[in-house]
Amino acid sequence: MASPLSQIKVVEISVAMAGPFCGMMLADFGADVVKVERVGHGDDSRAWPPYFHGEMSHYYASANRNKRSIALDLKDPEAVAVARRLIEDADVLIDNYRYGALARAGLDYASLSAANPRLIYCSISGFGASGPRRDDPANDLFMQAFSGGMSITGEPDGGPMKMGLSVADIGAGLMGTIGVMMAIEARHATGRGQRVDTSLLEGQMSMLSYHLCRYFATGLVPGPSGSGSVTQVPYQAFKAADDWIVIAAFNQRMWGGFCVAVGHAEWERDPRFTNANTRSKHRDELLVLIRETLAQQPAQVWIGHLDAAGVPCTRVNRIDQVVAEEQVAAREMIVELDVPELGRIKVAGLPVKLSDTPGRVDRHPPHLGEHTREVLQALGYDERRVAELGARGAVGLHVSHTNAA
Numbered sequence: 001m002a003s004p005l006s007q008i009k010v011v012e013i014s015v016a017m018a019g020p021f022c023g024m025m026l027a028d029f030g031a032d033v034v035k036v037e038r039v040g041h042g043d044d045s046r047a048w049p050p051y052f053h054g055e056m057s058h059y060y061a062s063a064n065r066n067k068r069s070i071a072l073d074l075k076d077p078e079a080v081a082v083a084r085r086l087i088e089d090a091d092v093l094i095d096n097y098r099y100g101a102l103a104r105a106g107l108d109y110a111s112l113s114a115a116n117p118r119l120i121y122c123s124i125s126g127f128g129a130s131g132p133r134r135d136d137p138a139n140d141l142f143m144q145a146f147s148g149g150m151s152i153t154g155e156p157d158g159g160p161m162k163m164g165l166s167v168a169d170i171g172a173g174l175m176g177t178i179g180v181m182m183a184i185e186a187r188h189a190t191g192r193g194q195r196v197d198t199s200l201l202e203g204q205m206s207m208l209s210y211h212l213c214r215y216f217a218t219g220l221v222p223g224p225s226g227s228g229s230v231t232q233v234p235y236q237a238f239k240a241a242d243d244w245i246v247i248a249a250f251n252q253r254m255w256g257g258f259c260v261a262v263g264h265a266e267w268e269r270d271p272r273f274t275n276a277n278t279r280s281k282h283r284d285e286l287l288v289l290i291r292e293t294l295a296q297q298p299a300q301v302w303i304g305h306l307d308a309a310g311v312p313c314t315r316v317n318r319i320d321q322v323v324a325e326e327q328v329a330a331r332e333m334i335v336e337l338d339v340p341e342l343g344r345i346k347v348a349g350l351p352v353k354l355s356d357t358p359g360r361v362d363r364h365p366p367h368l369g370e371h372t373r374e375v376l377q378a379l380g381y382d383e384r385r386v387a388e389l390g391a392r393g394a395v396g397l398h399v400s401h402t403n404a405a
Contacts, residue, residue, distance in 0.1 A: 241297055
């Protein structure tokens with residue numbers, strides 16, 4: 001059964017996470033994604049430890065499956081000519097370098113669009129293609145701080161704290177994916193591609209969502225609230241006798257069930273705690289009572305009582321625990337891949353399931369330049385010309401361990 005994007009050709013010129021994540025999402029659903037990397041170095045993330053089998057970076061592997069790799073020196077005019085030929089035959093170009101970097105290499109939107117009017121040119125930068133900071137660099141940590149997200153993360157009495165997830169990078173990658181799909185849909189009607197412009201800043205601003213609206217509604221600047229919510233109680237992590245659990249009682253029925261489950265039905269009738277508003281006002285008092293109660297029994301005892309009462313709760317899983325969950329296996333959210341010359345690796349599965357045109361994980365994260373020869377030959381370069389370009393360093397040709405031996 002054909003994947004939904006099996007007719008889409010993508011050229012990805014990007015590094016680290018935001019652009020590669022966007023490219024991977026398209027590749028997972030059938031797009032032919034050719035990843036253009038620097039000769040000799042490749043994507044920066046190839047060098048970031050730890051490594052699968054001592055060679056393949058875990059970080060690189062997380063965002064580059066289902067792609068082909070071609071190594072080009074974009075400072076060499078002949079390599080730029082190769083890139084242009086690839087892009088002129090493509091549906092989508094993904095770029096996550098600093099604004100204007102590809103244009104300086106001769107791969108600007110205006111000329112590429114003139115040569116290929118159907119091209120969708122997706123730029124994912126730090127700050128976007130306009131405004132006083134458009135030329136400034138940014139990365140995930142920087143943008144978590146700049147966007148305000150770090151100011152609402154952490155404990156109320158602690159310093160600023162980054163999210164454990166790369167929310168700025170992955171958020172921008174997701175916004176890029178959405179933008180590309182909308183541009184593909186628009187092209188069905190217009191016959192023309194367009195520029196898709198998003199950034200780490202805009203992804204983070206959109207994720208601030210209700211935090212922004214709360215500020216505009218009240219004039220109060222949001223701050224960190226630890227694992228909890230400033231408006232709902234109980235809605236956070238608590239320490240049981242042996243482990244941490246999260247309890248998320250977000251409506252009145254769940255509040256009543258919670259009170260019964262923890263053996264304090266009288267809390268439901270206490271005028272300080274009768275509804276969400278009064279519980280929020282008396283938050284600190286209520287949290288003291290809850291913590292004292294939950295500390296008396298193991299986490300699994302409380303989870304049993306709360307499950308029976310219909311109150312959402314879970315232990316706070318470590319990574320080794322969540323990957324062993326039956327539900328994760330049932331949803332195929334961990335998949336194994338065989339990487340030639342190295343062995344098997346595990347990566348996250350596909351987050352979207354389509355009933356009729358599902359995505360697949362078919363290709364391993366490619367070795368640097370693994371497909372240079374294959375891609376060049378498809379463009380019409382004969383073996384002699386490929387060898388010449390390789391010898392002068394304009395392109396990089398992967399040499400397998402087997403051939404090297």
